[in-house]
Structures are given as C-alpha cells and as structure tokens.
Amino acid sequence: HNCGRIRPMYVPKCRVPAHGYDHIVFENTGSFVTALWRCVGPGCGGAKLQGTSQSPCSCEWKDAAGRAMMRARTFNDTRAYQVHALQLVNIDNSEFRQYQRHPQRGQIAAAHYLNLIDSLAEGIGDASQGVTVTRVSPQEWQQREQLLRQMHVPEEEIEQYRRMMGPEESGLAALPNTDADKVRWELLGADRPFVERAAVFDPAQIQRITLDDQCVRFAELQDRLAQQTTERAREQARTLGIAEIAVTWEFPVARVAFGYTREEHEPERGVLTGFHNKYHHDGKYPVYVAASDTEALLVTFSARSVLSFLSAKGLTVGAAEDESVARQRLLELFTDQDDPEAARAAATVHTVIHTLGHLLLRSLDDGQVGLAENTLAEWVVTKALTVAIYADNVREFTLGSLWTLLSNRVLSWLESTADSVLSCENDPLCHQSSPRCCERCVYLTFGCRLFNDDLDRGLAAEFLRHTAASSHT
Ligand SMILES: [Zn+2]
Ligand SMILES: [Zn+2]
Ligand SMILES: [Zn+2]
C-alpha cells in the first residue's frame, strides 16, 4: 500500500474439506487484474475460487477517491519499493564547512559562478569584511566622474573617490545591488547543488583538467595529431552548446538514503517512510550513506547559448555577448519567483540540460571505454547549467576510464551524443511521443535522481539546432 504496509498475497482455501490448500493453483495471466486462484482437485476440475483483486488497507491514508486499497505487485516490481536518496558534495575541510553554514553562501556561490571571485576563501574573506559603503552603479559613476571633471577636481582625487564609492569590479561587492536589480542572491543559498558547485569548481578544493588544458598540453608536447583532434572536439562541444568539459579524479559525492515510497513516488502523492524500527537505533530514523571520491566528467553549458535559445523561444528578451553577463541574466531569471514566464524559462532550461546530460552519459556506453550505463550516475545543477557524470563506484571501479576519454575519445563521444538526440531504436513510436523519450534513448537504469522525469529529446534537439545555427553566424 501507498502507506508503506506490505503483506503477502492472500491464498484462498478450497471449500471441499479434503482439498484444503492441496490442489490450489495460481493462473498467472501476467496481470493481477485477470490472474486467478483455481482448485484442480478431483471434482473441482479447475474451478475458479477467487481473483487477485485489491483488498483494503487498515491505515488512515486515503487516495483521491477516499479509499485505501492495497495493490498486488510481484516482489521485484519497482513500484513496490523505491529508495529516496540525496546526493551531497562531501568535502571534509573546515573551509567548506564554514562556507556551507555561511549566511552569505548564496552571494558567494553567485560571485564565483559569475567569475567575480576565484575561490571560496576569497568569498568568505570578502563577506567577513562586511563592506557597508554604498557604491554607485557604473552609469551613475560615469555621470559623477564627468561632474567632478567639470568642477576641475584633480585626477588623483577623482581616483580616490572612485576607489571609495565607484562601482566594484571584482569580489563579492561587484554583485549587482539586490534591491535595484531585483536579484535575490540569497535565494541561491537555499539551492544546495548550486552552492556545492562553487566548491566543486574551486581548484583549491577540487582539481580538474579541462579540454582546453588538454589542447595546451598537446601543443606543448608538439603532438599535432592529438592537438587537432582535441581542437575539433572543442568545436563540436561548442555546437552542442557546451562551454567547458573537464575531468576530475576526486568528485566527492555521497549518496544518502533516507526513506522509501511504495506505489506512488511523486512529490505530494507518495508517502515517504523512513528506515525506522522501534527496536533499533533507539527508535531514531537512520540514514544510510555511501561516500566516495570518484572520477567524474564535469560539463558546463554555455549561458550565451542557453540565453539565446530562450530568447528565440520568446521566453526572455535579448541575448548577451559576454558569458558572465549571460550567466547573470539567467540567474536573475531563475530567482524571479513572481513571473510565470521566468518559471517556464527555468523549466525549459532544466529539461534541456537534464536530457543532454542523460544522452552524454548514455553515449559513454559504446562498448569501448569500458563504461556501462548502469555504473554511471548524474549530478545536475540546473541554475549553473552544469551536469556531472560520475562513476558510481559503489557498483564498479573504473580505473581512469573517464580520463582516457578526455585524452583520446572526446570527439567521437560528442558526435555520438549529437546523433543520439535525433534518433531512437523505438522510432517512429518514440519520435511521435510527447515528451520524446523512452528507455531506449534517454532513460537511465539507476543513475537518475529524478526517476527519468523531465526529459525530452524534442526540446534538446531544438536547442542543438538553434546553437549550431547561431555558432556559424
Ligand atoms: Zn477443490
Ligand atoms: Zn495503508
Ligand atoms: Zn526513445
């Protein structure tokens, strides 16, 4: 039952006393709606005793129709038991802990994403200085500067003013004023994956090597062939709307299982049951943690491409030439809680990023690199347009496969990802479905945090068409 109660199927007894349970058979039709219990004892001749219809549960939980019916499922049916778990970035140092608890962590994460600071340490430092001087915007400062010049104020004095009250060009103070621009940076502090991304992309916390780094390395080694292939891979990445591809050996992910649902698994519908047992753990609710430092591919999509796509779809206006400006525009959109258009734009971005993440992951499973789809998992940070694909080495150890990929095979990987957006073995059936997705093209067996919700090859294909078209102009 949805409430979590589970009990074995009821097996009826034949009414003929000599038969009892001795001649009962189960007629398995493959469906609990039509499956039957029959008695094949002498005289009964296979008479129907009972169906396997639902029986009521004694709990208080009721469905929309006010009933509490139990449902029959085979024991390995995933509807009968679904574990719910969180992914946490699990860095064990005092700086990261200080950052996680910091009241301004949303601002620090945003400043890091917008390239205003390079590290968490810098952000924490800036925040603790508690800059209280009200600074003017760049436009206002221009006007003031003109005025000061007209008043023949010496240049060094103007420079002093600028340093005191002029617009900040870097650091936490360079974040646009929250009141004036309606950007709710502090809301980002509640988005745990967004906060964690700043740590994952801070080289002082976690080392990563990008495709660009690889290009430089091959150039230094004068390996012309490898350099050319890597440059073509970068070009291919751009047409997929990807701004950065990197690999890390130490993706510090922990999976924390805290409960399970039966029958209904969606928010507001499923009933979450914790792993609680009154005889163990002093009656508390335990959580189960699997922590590992594992290999991961880190893919960040281009904010300029995403913004341009949203603009083409009429979900926002205007594009941006500068990547940081585009990122800022998208964060404004993602934190705007009042505008239904902004919510639609955010949902669109989520579906595109999530779908491409799945396709990138599935394209690794080509029988060559040694990565099976069901040994990989995803980590999605929509607001930062970032997807990580990590080796779930609770199941399997990968021994540098992802690094091999970044060194040699990234071009073919990206090419097969681009192809997989367009076709599915289940086409034309899959192609005609809406949203366009199924277990043959997009779904993941274990690795999806969202149980394969919010996926659409159609929307992803639209994004790629738009990006490819605009990257040629
Ligand atoms: Zn009988
Ligand atoms: Zn119940
Ligand atoms: Zn499909």
Ligand SMILES: [Zn+2]
């Ligand atoms: Zn997923």
